[in-house]
Amino acid sequence: MTGPSLQTCLWFDGQAQEAAETYVALLPGSRILQSFPRRGAEGTFLLHLSLMGQRYTFLNGGPQYRLTPAASIEVHLDTQAEVDLLWNALLQGGQAQRCGWLTDRFGVSWQIVPRSLIRLMLTTDDATATRVTQAMMGMVKLDIAALEAAARG
Template identity: 40%
Template sequence: MVSYASFLSFPLMSRMIYPCLWFDHQAAEAADFYTSIFPKSKILEKSPIAVRFEVLGTPMMGLNGGPKYQQTQASSYFVYCGTEVDIDELYTSLLEGGKAIFPLGTYPWSPKYAWVTDRFGTNWQLDADPVRSAQKIVPCLLFVNENRSRAREAMEFYLGIFPKSTKLVEAPHPDSEDLLFAQVNLEGYLINLMSSTETHDFGFCPGNSLVVPCEDQAEIDFFWKKLGEGGNYDRCGWLRDRFGHSWQVVPKDLGQWISDPQKGQKAINALLKMEKLSIDDLKNPS
């Protein structure tokens, strides 16, 4: 798998993991749409391969990956609206050409909530909760089917890998010890985990991934090994963890190296041959 999304990099705030959304050549159109309907949002950089942008100040990446993969409801993005976002207006905009999984309304877990799959296939969970964090867009991993009882296992797995990480919220199912919902802080980055006892026709796939920028080779080696244990390693820094969720483990300066006018093409050629990424071979390609 070609890690095209890794060709661009974000400045680090803590570690600043960020989501990568897979599109069939609609990344620029989708990013333009999102930055037009969300406040505090902007395009940071565009290329034919990928677009990096901010939604409510939170970094995200759109990848023109082609038709191989599609995003699924197993990976969605909570929008903690608070008073900063008009949830009714945002719901109406996202619903145009899309569909409502949960129509906007009052639910036991929120006074105002909706789940929408937009016209590009991206899943958003809109919540009136303001969340006490500068991060207003929070990725959510939904554990279903054979994974339905593994949300707690996944939470402990991720907390054990990322240093200085904490459990923020933990809510079990009413009739079992399995987790219904949890929120964790992974080195300053919030991620939600949910589970469903119903049978679904979707699961995790590379249509949604999380990118882990690394300071040096030791960090790449560590996160590559730990996140991939019990899972599958792929090309260009991509891997699937033991739960099937996709991650990209990349050097934080990769964008600088592949855009170098003298060495950039050689760095890209080297990247395409790798599984785990080598900083030396990317920074000084032969």
């Protein structure tokens, strides 16, 4: 690769390898691209990976910094089955938030978003968009059928 490139770096306290392997197994078309060992110590220092075509660096930087929900990875999915599967897998050992957000066991925040929510929110009908927004705000995991029902009024 030549020229500038861009990727997001996430800081972990020793779990970068496990997190990378977990996400690569859960997200189709994902893979670890490079792994850099710690020099003079056991384990991995950092990894370059691609999650569904987006590039990341996972750094085992130590306990100085923590991940927060101020930054999250947003995944758009087509079906409720896909939403449920990814939500349930990432939530193991993590914590559910509102509006389709969760923090997984590694401290990474995720937004699990059905594409239908985006379509429903892009309506030119303000009343429909308001109903969909209100329905979404009352949800933890997003429910496509309930969002579509809210859109219909």
